Amino acid sequence: MRLHGTQTFNQQGHLEIGGCDTVELASQFGTPLYIMDEAHIRDICRQYHSSFVKGMENTEVIYASKAFLTLAMCRIIEEESLGLDVVSGGELYTALQANFSPEHIYFHGNNKSSEELLMAINAGVGRIVIDNFYEMSVLNDLAKELNQQVNVLLRITPGIEAHTHEYIQTGQIDSKFGFTLSNGTADQALDLAFCYSNLEVTGLHAHIGSQIFELDSFRHEVQIMIKYMADTHVRTSCLLKELNLGGGFGIYYASGDEPAKISDYAKAIKDALDEACQCQNFPRPKIVIEPGRSIVGTAGTTLYTIGSIKEIPGIRKYVAVDGGMADNPRPSLYQARYESILANRSNEEATESVSITGKCCESGDMLIWDIDLPKVNSGDLLAVTSTGAYNYSMSSNYNRLTRPGVVLVKDGQADVIVKRETHSDLLRNDVLPERLKHVKMACR
Ligand SMILES: Cc1ncc(COP(=O)(O)O)c(C=O)c1O
Numbered sequence: 001m002r003l004h005g006t007q008t009f010n011q012q013g014h015l016e017i018g019g020c021d022t023v024e025l026a027s028q029f030g031t032p033l034y035i036m037d038e039a040h041i042r043d044i045c046r047q048y049h050s051s052f053v054k055g056m057e058n059t060e061v062i063y064a065s066k067a068f069l070t071l072a073m074c075r076i077i078e079e080e081s082l083g084l085d086v087v088s089g090g091e092l093y094t095a096l097q098a099n100f101s102p103e104h105i106y107f108h109g110n111n112k113s114s115e116e117l118l119m120a121i122n123a124g125v126g127r128i129v130i131d132n133f134y135e136m137s138v139l140n141d142l143a144k145e146l147n148q149q150v151n152v153l154l155r156i157t158p159g160i161e162a163h164t165h166e167y168i169q170t171g172q173i174d175s176k177f178g179f180t181l182s183n184g185t186a187d188q189a190l191d192l193a194f195c196y197s198n199l200e201v202t203g204l205h206a207h208i209g210s211q212i213f214e215l216d217s218f219r220h221e222v223q224i225m226i227k228y229m230a231d232t233h234v235r236t237s238c239l240l241k242e243l244n245l246g247g248g249f250g251i252y253y254a255s256g257d258e259p260a261k262i263s264d265y266a267k268a269i270k271d272a273l274d275e276a277c278q279c280q281n282f283p284r285p286k287i288v289i290e291p292g293r294s295i296v297g298t299a300g301t302t303l304y305t306i307g308s309i310k311e312i313p314g315i316r317k318y319v320a321v322d323g324g325m326a327d328n329p330r331p332s333l334y335q336a337r338y339e340s341i342l343a344n345r346s347n348e349e350a351t352e353s354v355s356i357t358g359k360c361c362e363s364g365d366m367l368i369w370d371i372d373l374p375k376v377n378s379g380d381l382l383a384v385t386s387t388g389a390y391n392y393s394m395s396s397n398y399n400r401l402t403r404p405g406v407v408l409v410k411d412g413q414a415d416v417i418v419k420r421e422t423h424s425d426l427l428r429n430d431v432l433p434e435r436l437k438h439v440k441m442a443c444r
């Protein structure tokens, strides 16, 4: 088990995060509980800032908020001088409610509605990243009506198959995202965008996928995109000045994961950029990167209480927790692997192999297959690590489970940043039509 950020074990053998004893957090806030380590998030933001913003000229880091977004997170990100990537009206709304400076917001998405585009224009977001022809024409019409010039990037599909789960690859040709480079669609899109009176094309965007470890995928992306920008300059004499390379930097979830350091990703990108610009005789564009997972992933831990335990002799021991695929769908979606420990007995030796299952009505509701733990008892607390990204943000109310709360811990203080849902929250939007109100069981 690898410890992350401020995680440590205290004298009672309890897992501590941000100076808070997780056993006490469980009794104060209940389980399941998402715990976010503020110092760790800030430390990673600072590593990105020093490697990319300070370490390279004219570079911006924007946080891909789809990984984990709350009002408090927006404030942390802005305080750490990072921008924000949003992909929906809901994410944009959250950022604006948190008073995030709109000029540092990039608006993504492959099917933005007119309402979302209008919201983005009215808010004055820094960039809208155009994904397709339909969006381009709708956006230009809206901007014209409002008599506004909108700064846009075009999303290009560069044709790179990064080594990651196929569901989280995005740069390959067979992708729903962006304008394909290899078949001339990207050229057509640029030619059209240059003609639209209310769009200001400042540059290009590409994103090759998520949870990528190899530096070569990013080097390759830089080479392809700089060559394309240089070719575009020759072909149209328009000089594109900005290149957004997306996110995708991998993190440690479980043994075998070996992500590069943030400074290594930065060096690989910087060197590839210098080389490509020199080789293509092209002026260095502004570079933007948009990491999500790598900023919050290892800063999150989910705390569960163990309930039922079922042993099938000679086959497997199922240990059920009070959450599951509703608060962490990643194992069932991508066969994602996680590590965990007993938070209340973290100093004890592992003696048995068990599989951690959730409480949803699905056989596929598994969190971890075959993990070694001390002999577990009902009532023990299980901490699953690296759950900061795409857990809370992808959680659901399946089986009408209530979403866990989120606490932000730092220097011994724990603040609730998202309240635990209650049963009455589940009925918040239910409407019982008058004609069904007094209906009882029909005679059979
Ligand atoms: C356009 C875009 N940018 C950034 C990201 C963030 O990726 P990650 O969380 O892997 O850094 C994603 C998600 O894959 C994305 O689709």
Ligand SMILES: N[C@@H](CCCC[NH3+])C(=O)O
Binding pocket: 066, 168, 210, 211, 330, 334, 389, 390, 394
């Ligand atoms: N949701 C995915 C990553 C996709 C990122 C968005 N393009 C995950 O949990 O790994």
